[in-house]
Amino acid sequence: QVQLVESGGGVVQPGGSLRLSCAASGFTFSSYGMHWVRQAPGKGLEWVAFIRYDGSNKYYADSVKGRFTISRDNSKNTLYLQMNSLRAEDTAVYYCAKFLGPLGAFDIWGQGTMVTVSS
Amino acid sequence: QSALTQPRSVSGSPGQSVTISCTGTSSDVGGYNYVSWYQQHPGKAPKLMIYDVSKRPSGVPDRFSGSKSGNTASLTISGLQAEDEADYYCCSYAGSYSWVFGGGTKLTVL
Numbered sequence: 001q002v003q004l005v006e007s008g009g010g011v012v013q014p015g016g017s018l019r020l021s022c023a024a025s026g027f028t029f030s031s032y033g034m035h036w037v038r039q040a041p042g043k044g045l046e047w048v049a050f051i052r053y054d055g056s057n058k059y060y061a062d063s064v065k066g067r068f069t070i071s072r073d074n075s076k077n078t079l080y081l082q083m084n085s086l087r088a089e090d091t092a093v094y095y096c097a098k099f100l101g102p103l104g105a106f107d108i109w110g111q112g113t114m115v116t117v118s119s
Numbered sequence: 120q121s122a123l124t125q126p127r128s129v130s131g132s133p134g135q136s137v138t139i140s141c142t143g144t145s146s147d148v149g150g151y152n153y154v155s156w157y158q159q160h161p162g163k164a165p166k167l168m169i170y171d172v173s174k175r176p177s178g179v180p181d182r183f184s185g186s187k188s189g190n191t192a193s194l195t196i197s198g199l200q201a202e203d204e205a206d207y208y209c210c211s212y213a214g215s216y217s218w219v220f221g222g223g224t225k226l227t228v229l
Contacts, residue, residue: 045165047210047217095164100167105153105167105171106165106167107167107176110164
């Protein structure tokens with residue numbers, strides 16, 4: 001069964017850091033690009049970052065560029081999001097999502113992990 | 120990139136059809152055939168309903184269909200059912216390996 005399970009969310013102070021993980025199972029993780037998408041409370045979806053299947057290229061939304069880093073460990077079937085210099089506006093549920101490709105859709109989503117940035 | 124424009128809400132009675140629009144620009148919706156649609160029930164993760172403008176993943180009922188004309192994409196749900204009540208989001212590739220979502224539309228089944 002294809003599954004993505006996020007972890008690592010929590011409460012962090014402004015300016016702090018957090019690392020999210022996304023464990024994949026049920027598909028050949030190393031063959032697919034992966035994304036992070038977030039959703040602020042009561043708001044819509046926002047694309048955050050994309051990493052190619054082999055980790056060779058990474059892309060970010062302007063809102064997180066220079067602060068967030070997406071990475072993956074294909075030997076552990078795990079996707080990561082390192083979040084630094086966190087701001088109140090980063091408060092959201094963070095979802096990892098499998099890329100259908102080539103430039104299209106996100107076909108499998110995790111259940112999400114909540115990140116709250118607050119003093 | 121600016122979010123794609125969707126109506127905040129739409130409604131319909133069981134058995135009827137509804138259409139949700141998603142308006143972007145020539146830099147996103149109008150420039151690529153990579154529009155997708157997601158259904159999200161409260162407290163749940165989004166679910167892919169349509170990809171590449173009009174393709175349906177396996178398991179999605181054929182009551183759901185997608186189309187595009189110029190800078191506007193549309194999701195049509197025919198034969199409305201109670202379980203279709205949810206939030207719907209469109210998404211488009213926006214070039215340079217970036218993606219943009221719509222603001223979301225709340226579908227109410229009367």
